[in-house]
Amino acid sequence: MSLLNYTKMPFSFHDGWDKVGVVHPSVLRTFLLLVLPFSLIPPAMLLYAGSHHASVYLMDATFSRWQEVALVFLIAELLTVPLMGWILQSIASVHKMSVDFKDTFLLAAIVAVPMWLSSLGFGESALRHHRQRLETEIGRRHAQGRRCNAGEWLAAAISS
Numbered sequence: 001m002s003l004l005n006y007t008k009m010p011f012s013f014h015d016g017w018d019k020v021g022v023v024h025p026s027v028l029r030t031f032l033l034l035v036l037p038f039s040l041i042p043p044a045m046l047l048y049a050g051s052h053h054a055s056v057y058l059m060d061a062t063f064s065r066w067q068e069v070a071l072v073f074l075i076a077e078l079l080t081v082p083l084m085g086w087i088l089q090s091i092a093s094v095h096k097m098s099v100d101f102k103d104t105f106l107l108a109a110i111v112a113v114p115m116w117l118s119s120l121g122f123g124e125s126a127l128r129h130h131r132q133r134l135e136t137e138i139g140r141r142h143a144q145g146r147r148c149n150a151g152e153w154l155a156a157a158i159s160s
Helices: 002-013 018-025 028-038 043-053 063-094 100-145 150-159
Strands: none
Touching: 028 043, 028 063, 028 100, 043 063, 043 100, 063 100
Protein backbone atom coordinates (compact mmCIF):
# COMPACT_ATOMS: atom_id res chain seq x y z
CA MET A 1 0.00 0.00 0.00
CA SER A 2 1.41 3.41 -0.89
CA LEU A 3 1.89 6.28 1.53
CA LEU A 4 -0.57 8.33 -0.52
CA ASN A 5 -3.36 5.95 0.51
CA TYR A 6 -2.71 6.66 4.21
CA THR A 7 -3.10 10.40 3.67
CA LYS A 8 -6.54 9.89 2.10
CA MET A 9 -7.91 7.66 4.86
CA PRO A 10 -8.90 10.30 7.42
CA PHE A 11 -11.05 12.07 4.81
CA SER A 12 -12.74 9.17 3.04
CA PHE A 13 -14.68 6.01 3.78
CA HIS A 14 -13.21 4.18 0.79
CA ASP A 15 -9.89 5.70 -0.37
CA GLY A 16 -7.24 3.49 1.14
CA TRP A 17 -9.59 1.60 3.45
CA ASP A 18 -10.79 -0.73 0.68
CA LYS A 19 -7.18 -1.59 -0.10
CA VAL A 20 -6.49 -2.36 3.58
CA GLY A 21 -9.49 -4.67 3.61
CA VAL A 22 -7.95 -6.67 0.77
CA VAL A 23 -4.28 -6.65 1.76
CA HIS A 24 -4.33 -7.74 5.45
CA PRO A 25 -0.60 -7.23 6.09
CA SER A 26 1.11 -9.08 8.93
CA VAL A 27 1.95 -7.35 12.20
CA LEU A 28 5.66 -7.41 11.34
CA ARG A 29 5.05 -5.93 7.89
CA THR A 30 2.81 -3.20 9.34
CA PHE A 31 5.43 -2.46 11.98
CA LEU A 32 8.34 -2.29 9.55
CA LEU A 33 6.62 -0.43 6.72
CA LEU A 34 4.26 1.88 8.59
CA VAL A 35 4.87 2.18 12.33
CA LEU A 36 8.66 2.36 12.35
CA PRO A 37 9.13 4.89 9.51
CA PHE A 38 6.34 7.20 10.66
CA SER A 39 7.31 6.99 14.33
CA LEU A 40 10.81 8.19 13.44
CA ILE A 41 9.42 11.52 12.22
CA PRO A 42 8.57 13.07 15.65
CA PRO A 43 11.93 12.23 17.29
CA ALA A 44 13.76 13.50 14.20
CA MET A 45 11.76 16.73 14.27
CA LEU A 46 12.42 17.11 18.01
CA LEU A 47 16.15 16.75 17.39
CA TYR A 48 16.00 19.21 14.53
CA ALA A 49 14.01 21.77 16.52
CA GLY A 50 16.21 21.34 19.57
CA SER A 51 19.47 21.67 17.72
CA HIS A 52 18.53 24.48 15.34
CA HIS A 53 15.72 26.48 16.95
CA ALA A 54 15.61 25.69 20.66
CA SER A 55 15.29 29.38 21.51
CA VAL A 56 11.95 29.48 19.68
CA TYR A 57 10.65 26.90 22.17
CA LEU A 58 12.29 28.68 25.13
CA MET A 59 14.46 25.66 25.84
CA ASP A 60 18.10 25.85 26.80
CA ALA A 61 19.09 22.20 26.80
CA THR A 62 22.14 20.41 25.45
CA PHE A 63 21.87 18.29 22.32
CA SER A 64 22.38 15.14 24.38
CA ARG A 65 19.32 16.08 26.43
CA TRP A 66 17.31 16.49 23.22
CA GLN A 67 18.57 13.03 22.15
CA GLU A 68 17.36 11.52 25.42
CA VAL A 69 13.92 13.08 25.03
CA ALA A 70 13.71 11.93 21.39
CA LEU A 71 14.68 8.37 22.35
CA VAL A 72 12.09 8.21 25.14
CA PHE A 73 9.51 9.61 22.73
CA LEU A 74 10.38 6.99 20.09
CA ILE A 75 10.17 4.12 22.58
CA ALA A 76 6.81 5.40 23.84
CA GLU A 77 5.49 5.57 20.28
CA LEU A 78 6.68 2.07 19.44
CA LEU A 79 5.06 0.65 22.59
CA THR A 80 1.82 2.61 22.23
CA VAL A 81 0.78 1.15 18.88
CA PRO A 82 0.76 -2.52 19.99
CA LEU A 83 -0.85 -1.47 23.28
CA MET A 84 -3.64 0.30 21.39
CA GLY A 85 -4.02 -2.75 19.15
CA TRP A 86 -4.43 -4.92 22.23
CA ILE A 87 -6.95 -2.46 23.76
CA LEU A 88 -8.96 -2.41 20.52
CA GLN A 89 -8.99 -6.20 20.44
CA SER A 90 -10.16 -6.29 24.08
CA ILE A 91 -12.95 -3.81 23.38
CA ALA A 92 -14.06 -5.90 20.39
CA SER A 93 -14.14 -9.07 22.53
CA VAL A 94 -16.25 -7.31 25.18
CA HIS A 95 -18.78 -6.63 22.41
CA LYS A 96 -18.67 -10.30 21.34
CA MET A 97 -16.65 -9.61 18.19
CA SER A 98 -13.75 -11.78 17.11
CA VAL A 99 -10.96 -9.69 15.65
CA ASP A 100 -7.40 -10.73 14.89
CA PHE A 101 -4.61 -8.79 16.57
CA LYS A 102 -3.03 -8.03 13.20
CA ASP A 103 -6.19 -6.14 12.20
CA THR A 104 -6.42 -4.13 15.43
CA PHE A 105 -2.67 -3.44 15.25
CA LEU A 106 -3.12 -2.18 11.69
CA LEU A 107 -6.01 0.05 12.75
CA ALA A 108 -3.97 1.46 15.67
CA ALA A 109 -1.07 2.13 13.31
CA ILE A 110 -3.20 3.84 10.67
CA VAL A 111 -5.00 6.14 13.09
CA ALA A 112 -1.62 7.26 14.49
CA VAL A 113 -0.40 8.54 11.10
CA PRO A 114 -1.94 12.06 11.43
CA MET A 115 -0.35 12.46 14.87
CA TRP A 116 3.05 11.42 13.53
CA LEU A 117 2.72 13.84 10.62
CA SER A 118 1.68 16.68 12.93
CA SER A 119 5.22 16.71 14.29
CA LEU A 120 6.32 18.25 11.00
CA GLY A 121 5.04 21.48 12.55
CA PHE A 122 8.32 21.67 14.48
CA GLY A 123 9.94 22.52 11.16
CA GLU A 124 7.58 25.44 10.57
CA SER A 125 9.61 27.81 12.73
CA ALA A 126 12.68 26.89 10.74
CA LEU A 127 10.90 27.69 7.49
CA ARG A 128 9.78 31.04 8.88
CA HIS A 129 13.33 31.79 10.01
CA HIS A 130 14.80 30.95 6.58
CA ARG A 131 12.11 32.96 4.79
CA GLN A 132 12.86 36.02 6.92
CA ARG A 133 16.59 35.73 6.22
CA LEU A 134 15.94 35.31 2.51
CA GLU A 135 13.61 38.34 2.45
CA THR A 136 16.23 40.39 4.30
CA GLU A 137 18.92 39.42 1.80
CA ILE A 138 16.70 40.19 -1.18
CA GLY A 139 15.70 43.52 0.40
CA ARG A 140 19.37 44.39 0.94
CA ARG A 141 20.21 43.64 -2.68
CA HIS A 142 17.19 45.61 -3.86
CA ALA A 143 18.26 48.60 -1.73
CA GLN A 144 21.66 48.44 -3.43
CA GLY A 145 19.89 48.73 -6.76
CA ARG A 146 20.72 45.15 -7.72
CA ARG A 147 18.19 42.72 -9.05
CA CYS A 148 18.40 39.08 -8.06
CA ASN A 149 18.58 36.58 -10.85
CA ALA A 150 17.58 32.95 -10.27
CA GLY A 151 21.12 31.90 -9.33
CA GLU A 152 21.43 34.66 -6.73
CA TRP A 153 18.01 33.75 -5.32
CA LEU A 154 19.11 30.15 -4.96
CA ALA A 155 22.44 31.17 -3.41
CA ALA A 156 20.69 33.47 -0.93
CA ALA A 157 18.23 30.71 -0.02
CA ILE A 158 21.00 28.15 0.51
CA SER A 159 23.19 30.51 2.53
CA SER A 160 20.29 31.36 4.84
